[in-house]
Amino acid sequence: MxxxxxxxxxxxxxxxxxxxxxxxxxxxxxxxxxxxxxxxxxxxxxxxxxxxxxxxxxxxxxxxxxxxxxxxxxxxxxxxxxxxxxxxxxxxxxxxxxxxxxxxxxxxxxxxxxxxxxxxxxxxxxxxxxxxxxxxxxxxxxxxMLENARQGFWNGSKPPFGYDVVTSEVRGSREKKVLVVNEAEARVVREIFSLALGERGHPMGQKAIATHLNERGITRRGQRFSTGSIYDILTTTAYKGQHFFNRFDSRGGKARPPSEWIALAVPVIIEEAIFNAAQGLLKSRNPRYTPPRVVNGPTLLAGVARCGYCGAAMILNTGKNGAYRYYCCSRKAKEGRLSCRGIRIPMDRLDDMVIAEMMEQVLDPERLRSLLDAWLRSASERAEKEKKELTKLRQKHADAKAALTRLLQLVETGMMEAEDPALKERLLGLKLQRDECAAEISDLQRRMATGEPAVTPAKINRLAKLLKDKLTSGSPEFRQAYARLLIREVLVKDEEIRITGSRAILARAASGEPGQTPPAVLSFVREWRTGEDSNSRPPDS
Structure with missing residues (x-):
């Protein structure tokens, strides 16, 4: 029919x-x-x-x-x-x-x-x-496909942005393919990492980077950049020379354990230390770890000002439709007066007091030289100390590498889940610690080889002038960034304001060569506040 x-x-x-x-x-x-x-x-x-x-x-x-x-x-x-x-x-x-x-x-x-x-x-x-x-x-x-990846060949999918796929050899009727760098796309990848790490100024977020590229007509293979595509690029391990095949089930999309991943070496576009620094910066911007107001807000002391009575963060509070702005204890603001006796102080007043105190007590060249006295000792004294410091750094570097190996072994034996958020956080922290130690070891070995003091009076004067200029005449974003570089914490009470910071960071910045920028990711190390009278001052009544 x-x-x-x-x-x-x-x-x-x-x-x-x-x-x-x-x-x-x-x-x-x-x-x-x-x-x-x-x-x-x-x-x-x-x-x-x-x-x-x-x-x-x-x-x-x-x-x-x-x-x-x-x-x-x-x-x-x-x-x-x-x-x-x-x-x-x-x-x-x-x-x-x-x-x-x-x-x-x-x-x-x-x-x-x-x-x-x-x-x-x-x-x-x-x-x-x-x-x-x-x-x-x-x-x-x-x-x-697993065996093909083990032999170092690419398995047919679209290559990451920054790479092309080319035929490396032919075996019978099969073409064996590998990744090669696409220089035009790789330049864009390097620019994205550069912008994210603030190598040209203030570190930029994913949205700002996407906007920057889109405004200049730069595309990702014909598509406009988005926050998602920028994040993908900043977290793609292939750029540091290692692509992983078999991470996900191709049918259900379910993540496979790392023991089943196949590591494939590919050409490097971004150095591993730079890649890891970008991961650290992404983590620091994650709302799970750092409130968005600290990352995005122009408030000078956001994230460092704390109530001197209960230790809660000082948050921005406004009055008269935003005409007046105050720092106030977040616990008192949320829970009421009975929770804390913390004070409420005008934002400009506290900012000006902290900056003035920094200028007088920290950034005065003589005062700065006194704070960094440990870095200006005689050559013989410093050499002995640096040898001990080098031994400690090497041990710390070895410990970080050993801890990384142990963590990966736990995953491979099935004792820890690959997708465990705590594992990811720990791995990232250890990688950053390893890279930071390696950089400090290299810097210390260079200083020991030259025999020259890392911190000189001329460098201190240059640093003091640079920081004073940035803190007094820079944009709000730059003032905030440099304030975070110098200040670890500002504790606010009725009778005093106590400022603490890192001598190690000051020394590292002072020992840098002209043109170097301060580190973008801060570490919490020993304070430069050396005595009770170093920078406490009661607020005006």
Whole structure:
């Protein structure tokens, strides 16, 4: 009996579709069968690169939608074999019945079972065999891809931004491919890391970087940058020379344990120390660790000012529709007066007092030289101290590397989950500690080799002038950044304001060469506040 027919043709991989290996032949044979049976072909549904184990295929779903329409555009769906329709036995039977309920028959031109009960049993058995064969084939293909990655070759997916895929060698009919640097894209990647780390000024966030690039017409392979694409680039390990294959299940997207990952060496675009520094900065901007007001706000003492009575953060409070701005104890503001006796002080007043105290007590060259006296000892005294310091740094560096190894061993043995947030945080902290120690060891070895003092009066004078200029005449963002560089904490009470900071950071900045910028990620080390009278001052009444 003749009728209207729709043809559905499918291949599993994009490579098959690009090679035009199967779909044209499927369509040709189905058309010939329809002509022989007297069916009119009204539509052809062609689906390249779609797995038959997945029912969420756009063209497949479109075909089902049209089959169930009230105007009945076709009476039968013709496929070359049932495996083209589906290789999942459950899906196959479900959609077969859906078509039947809509009055549409499913016909395989190579497997004509008829319509009796025995034919239905044979069809179901064949579906089970097709599913088994598909999953077995998938296992063999996956095993081959794992071995390909172990040998250092790229497995066919789109390369990360900054790389191209080229054929490295040919083995039989197989092309073995590797990643090479795309210099035009790599320049953009380097610029993104540079902007994120503040190498040209204040560190920029993901949104600011995306805006900066979009305004200049720079795209990611024709697409405008977004916060998501910037984050992807800043966290892609391939840029530091290591890509991981097999991190996720290709079907369900479920993360695999690191013990199943295959590390693949690729050309380096970003040095590992720079990459790790960017991860540390991303973590510091994460709202889970640092409030957004500290990262984004222009408030000078955001994140460092604390109540001297209860230790809670001093937050910004406004009055008269924003005309007046105050620092106040966050606990008192949230819980009421009975929770804390903390004070409320005008923002400009506290900012000016802290800056004035910094100018007088810290950034005066003589005072700064006194604070950094430990870094200005005689060459013989310093040499002995530096030898001991170098030994400690080397031990600290070795401890960090050993801790990293132990953590990875715990993951490999299954004693710790790879996706555990605590593991990620610990790994990042250890990597930053390792890199910081390596940088300090290199700097200390250079100083020991030259025999010159790391901190000189001339360098102190230059640092004092630089910091004074930035704190008094810089933009709000720069003033805030330099304040955070110098100040660890500002404790505010009725009778005194106590400021503490890091001598080590001051020494590191003072020992730098002209043109170097202060570190973007601060570490909490010993204070430069050396005595009770060094920088305490009661607020004016």
């Amino acid at each position: 003749s009728g209207k027919a729709a043809i559905y043709a499918r291949v599993s991989t994009v490579r098959q579709a690009e090679a035009d290996l199967s779909i044209p032949d499927q369509i040709h044979q189905c058309e010939a069968w329809c002509k022989q049976k007297g069916h009119e072909v009204v539509e052809v549904f062609s689906e390249p690169g779609a797995s038959a184990l997945d029912d969420d295929r756009p063209v497949f779903q479109e075909m089902l939608y049209k089959a169930k329409r009230s105007d009945h555009p076709f009476d039968i769906v013709v496929v070359h074999s049932l495996s083209r329709f589906s290789r999942d036995s459950l899906h196959s039977e479900f959609y077969f019945r859906e078509l039947r309920k809509a009055g549409v028959d499913l016909v395989s031109i190579t497997q004509d079972f008829g319509h009796d009960e025995t034919s239905a049993l044979l069809r179901k058995m064949l579906n089970v065999f097709d599913e088994h064969q598909s999953r077995e084939t998938a296992k063999h293909v996956h095993r081959a």
